[in-house]
Amino acid sequence: MKEITILSGKGGTGKTSITAALASLATNAVFCDNDVDAADLHLILKPDIKETHPFDSGSLAFINPEECTNCGTCQEACRFEAIFTNEAGFPEVNPYQCEGCRLCERLCPVGAIQINQNLNNQWFVSNTRFGTMVHAKMGPGEENSGRLVTQIREKAKEMARENKAQFVINDGPPGIGCTAISSITGTNAVLLVIEPTISGLHDAKRLVELVNSFQVPLYAIINKHDINSEFTATVERYLGDTNIPLVGKIPFSELFVESMLHEKSLVEYVPDHPISLNLKTIWEKISTNQI
Incomplete structure (x- = not known):
């Protein structure tokens, strides 16, 4: 071959x-x-x-709005500027900028952030x-x-x-x-x-x-x-x-x-x-x- x-x-x-x-x-x-x-x-x-x-293809952070206390820790720590304040006034993750580094997950004082595997891609x-x-x-x-x-x-x-x-x-x-x-x-x-x-x-x-x-x-x-x-x-x-x-x-x-x-x-x-x-x-x- x-x-x-x-x-x-x-x-x-x-x-x-x-x-x-x-x-x-x-x-x-x-x-x-x-x-x-x-x-x-x-x-x-x-x-x-x-x-x-x-x-x-990698990992993405997700912030649970029901558990988030809006302390701002994750947004301040994110070096990729992937976390922004949404219209409701709470932090949200931009999936195009998140590198899945897990820093925000580790720093969140109330455990409101979880890392999900990104399975949007497929092969055939x-x-x-x-x-x-x-x-x-x-x-x-x-x-x-x-x-x-x-x-x-x-x-x-x-x-x-x-x-x-x-x-x-x-x-x-x-x-x-x-x-x-x-x-x-x-x-x-x-x-x-x-x-x-x-x-x-x-x-x-x-x-x-x-x-x-x-x-x-x-x-x-x-x-x-x-x-x-x-x-x-x-x-x-x-x-x-x-x-x-x-x-x-x-x-x-x-x-x-x-x-x-x-x-x-x-x-x-x-x-x-x-x-x-x-x-x-x-x-x-x-x-x-x-x-």
């Missing part, structure tokens, strides 16, 4: 569109959406959820037309997204072993944050999607540095290469100088958007189009180690 994680240094490079296209070409694979903070692979793969599991095991998919849903500002990525990756690999799947294909998050780190560790290869812009190359360089620190094999695709031919050449020189194999270049096309509106990958939507044929060649290189 080979695990391939598709990443980008920034959002908007077309990473998920390319992941969906490769998913439609892969046979005997399990898919995992590692972009748990802003998951969107499901929009194309249309998963049929078979299992739903809660995810404990689903069937898709291409195979099994593991994915998740997190609310805005929720914690421990990196731990959630690790958890769903482990589940995807477990299911791949059970099903004797040849590949696990991860749609990773953009950037170099915790979810990206959790997507890189232990994977067999990273496929980097770069757009030929100054910001695209700048952010790709940061991601390359991160991937190299984990000593994971790295390959690249230049997407929308024809929007700036001169800068595409700059990206190619960078890849050559850093010994990163370039497995393919994909031109800009409104067909990507059109296919998504029809809830299909581009390869499904226009299978004989030159871009689809190009993507088939890219997948053949990756899947057969011709790189």
Whole structure:
């Protein structure tokens, strides 16, 4: 079994569109959406959820208004300014600022504060037309997204072993944050999607540095290469100088958007189009180690 994680240094490079296209070409694979903070692979793969599991993303304080004496101790002590005075004149916790540190619970002289586990987030095991998919849903500002990525990756690999799947294909998050780190560790290869812009190359360089620190094999695709031919050449020189194999270049096309509106990958939507044929060649290189 080979695990391939598709990443980008920034959002908007077309990473998920390319992941969906490769998913439609892969046979005997399990898919995992590692972009748990802003998951969107499901929009194309249309998963049929078979299992739903809660995810404990952290703790939140709750102040019982019936027991609170309004002494102000908790509000004064909270370094995150997560406790405010509500319209009734009593302290209340802002769930988006509370870090669940339990200090307020320990300091409350009457025991009016309790810490509750936050189980608002979920992860799923689903069937898709291409195979099994593991994915998740997190609310805005929720914690421990990196731990959630690790958890769903482990589940995807477990299911791949059970099903004797040849590949696990991860749609990773953009950037170099915790979810990206959790997507890189232990994977067999990273496929980097770069757009030929100054910001695209700048952010790709940061991601390359991160991937190299984990000593994971790295390959690249230049997407929308024809929007700036001169800068595409700059990206190619960078890849050559850093010994990163370039497995393919994909031109800009409104067909990507059109296919998504029809809830299909581009390869499904226009299978004989030159871009689809190009993507088939890219997948053949990756899947057969011709790189």
